[in-house]
Amino acid sequence: MKRLILYLSFVVACQGSSRKLWIPNLNYDTVENWDKMRLPCPNDRIIIPEPTWTAYFQTNATLKEMILPMNSDIVFGENVQLNFASDPAVDLECAGEDITFIRNDTKKWFNPTNWKDEDLVVNVETELVPCTHDQVAFSPKSVFHAELDQSVSIATMKIGYETYTTSSLSNFLETVAGLSQFQRYNAASIELTQKTECEDITGCVCGNDKTALKQKICNLYTCPNIACQRSLLAKGGCCNMCGAILSMNYDSNKFNMKVFEQDMYDAYSSVEFMGTRDRKKRETDAEVYLYISKVTGNKIQMVLTDNVPGTNNGQAASDKAAEINDALSQNNKYGLLNISLSMTSDGKDYSQQENLGAGAVTGIVIAVLIALVVTIVLSYLFVKTRPFSRSWFQKDDPLDANIEMAPGIAVVDFMRDPGRPTQGFDNPMYDSPTKENFYMDPSRPFPTLSDDTSFSSLSPTEERRQDMLAFSNPLPDDMPDKMMKKTAPAEEDGVKAFTNPLPDDLDDSEPATIDDDGRGFANPLHISDVTFGVDNEADA
Template identity: 60%
Template sequence: MKCGFLLIFLVGSCHGLSRKHWLKNLNFDNTENWDKNRVPCANDRIIIPNQSESVYVQTNTTLREMVLPVDGEVVLGQNIVINFASDAAVDLECNGEDLTYSRNKIKNWFDPANWKDEDVNVNVETERVPCTIDQVVFPSKSLFHVQLDQSLSIATMKIGTEAYTTKSLASFFDSPSGLKQFERINAASIELTQKTQCDDITGCVCGNDKSVIKDKICGLYECPNIACQSPLRAVGGCCNLCGGMLTMNYYESKFNMELFKQDMYDTYSSAEYIGTRDRKKRDTATNDGVDLYISKVTGDKIQMVLTDKVPGTDNGKNASDKARKIKDDLAKNNRYGVYNIYLQATSAATGKQNQKGDMSAGAVTGVVIAVIIILVIVIILSYMFVKRRPLSRTWFKKDEPLDASLEMAPGIAVVDLSFDNPMYDSPTKENFYMDPSRPFPNLDDDTSFSAGSPIDDDRSHSILSFSNPLPDDLPDRTLKKTAPAEEGGVKAFTNPLPEDLGDLGTPTVMDPIQSPDTKKGMEDETDA
């Protein structure tokens, strides 16, 4: 181990890999597996529901009663004994109540909530899941149920005390114990590269921030609510966060990721940082609850994410302040070979905010008020527009002339085809033809009408009249009342047309329905 540190500080070419521990198990003594978040004691009655996960009892225990499922499973470790006692005096500190086993769902490999880094608190969700450069550990004396639905590659893997290779791990997956603990979808596999260090002095990229794997990881993770304004989203992060974030470029010839991490963690991490190996530095470290995480991300940049555990509306304030201090210190001391340091920090808190891009309650309220105001303005303007109407009309009313004009193209002749309607503006009279029962008006011998003569305005025999369009200089052919013809004859009248119109030919009678008597009468009239 001392050799390793000497290599790190003197040579700078040995970069240890991160070690990720699986957190979830089926153990009887895991408080997360019980509905009351505590381990059962001697006076308790425990209930294991149907269709729940297996229960692994790895230590001797005493219970008052155990209710077993119809289709469940209780696995006892080697030489493990369960005692049942009816005397409450066995454990005076145990009040005794019903506890229900709550583990009823398999856990997915790619869920960030199922992993924890051995040294630091990783606040970038995709990098909590083991990367290709990470070592994976499944703790001893535990039973697991892991869903693996996609093939992957990691550095090393250890289950309990046994380290595996790619080949031996595949054999374990096919064993009874492996089939019980690892549910592989579509024969998913794990490749072990057996690397123990990063070969790049500037650091190795995790790779989980690429879109395909990132979408899978973020789809499994449930983000917590936060309480700051203008939250941040780290590269590779699934959730918004409160705190500070620094991104920077580096000179390849000068930057050393391992040295940079060690100095930043030892100088700026809180006393809770478990990776600090110097006890004196840990004792003098601040107690501001700030978590610091450094990694190399896609795009060949160094990312530093700071969060804190301050509750309530001040969450992220300590982390933001420390991020500003780190930026100032790095700007003054460029011995690490970093440049273009960009700072992002959250502002004062205003209330809880939802995650994955959702707006805060205050923002939602503001949007609702703005929408209401806009709707009111639109309604008022619409009402005023309809009431007043613009000068250039787009509507017209009945009996109202249109204010419109027609413009003809040059060179087009305009021909006036209009005429005066002789019925227009004439006084409306009662038309006697509308009532056939009324007698025809009596016309005396001297009763006549001619062009331009008005008709007496006596409504008893008034008719609609109009001016004769024939010329005024025609001979007087006044229509007069004639004596009735003999029976079978027709009424005669004088032709009002002039006699000098010339020979127009003999008219042809076109009435095929005339009776013989009528035809004979017409011939007699012609002879006469």
């Protein structure tokens, strides 16, 4: 039962609107109100210059001297005492110097710097200024001076310990205290709707991002310097920022803003969304601040920033945004659509045209598996019909058979060493017109000397020019007769025959004539270091 009560309290608290707190004040004990950025000490002389609207002493103080303007209000809190001491020994650590009160100007209502969200770290400048459903508070024991030049509508307003309605606030603004703390122009008024709840389950738009109002707000805001290389501008933002932005549409029948906010803040923000004015800080190396709102155009915007210094600013926020984007892509329980992600860290943009449900994801997985199986089967059949491990040459294929080679395989000379220079000789028979081969038919008579087939003593190069099949006579005309054992036959038509220099009746006991290089007779086609093969005995 105890757990149930806590849960219900939590839900009710979560349904409350945001509370915006006014920051500037005219208090004596505010460091920012002094030019030395410290509080006065007993040996100091404080100066309140002209003009100064009001200086509020809400605590006891001891001073050496105080210089007041001619026209100003000095307000003392209840039971506050102001003492003056001329003895420096009162505070030995205080050297004593002049210190000036510098809070002498009014602060504008529409300046985002003057507001603080008590529940969240708001990183969209226009939404720091109170929205329609926000509760506005001015701190107790504080005096302020706010300037309002345009009518506004908010949910509630609390000044000090008193909560006002539209009527009671109008009366207060006409009092001395009201006139001194609110300076209004153009008949500006403040409407209090008392509507702290958004009646739309998908969330309510702040409205400060509309063009005219946004321009007014941004003109009053000074943008800080940023170090990231790629900055982003959020919807409703006045300045570029480092971090990440998630923008999305939603299904109005399914989306619940409060549930979505709660889950996102609990899971991903460095500051837990407690649903009350208390915030619990997570123990993390880098704090990531997450802000979710509904913006003009009925879009949900999620802005993430971090506290990482230097050029790495925005890196932790980008990593967290990518994690959120992945989670939302896999789980569509919120009814989000068309999620787009922009990040500072890597300059990339990611978008999803539509989130996929569980059924769609399952279908994609099945389709991928089917495609994989089909690919494997086709690859197996291809390998089976094309056995690359076997030789491309079949045993009984003729030498002139057509050979299919796999694509991509280069045709190389397998018979020659690539590193060895080419050796050879001019083939006098190559690329010459084919002559009739009378040896192919033994029944045909041997051609006469008048046929085109003849012998010549021309060089192979000269013979190729004449397009003839011939070779040089190994027995030139000046060969000595003593080299022949038989008389050569008579010449016929100018063609001289020759006799085997190693006749059949050469006695084995009688050595053959040997040339100087050790050969029995000169090879007319001999070329050094070249070996000629013989295909078969018939050709030999």
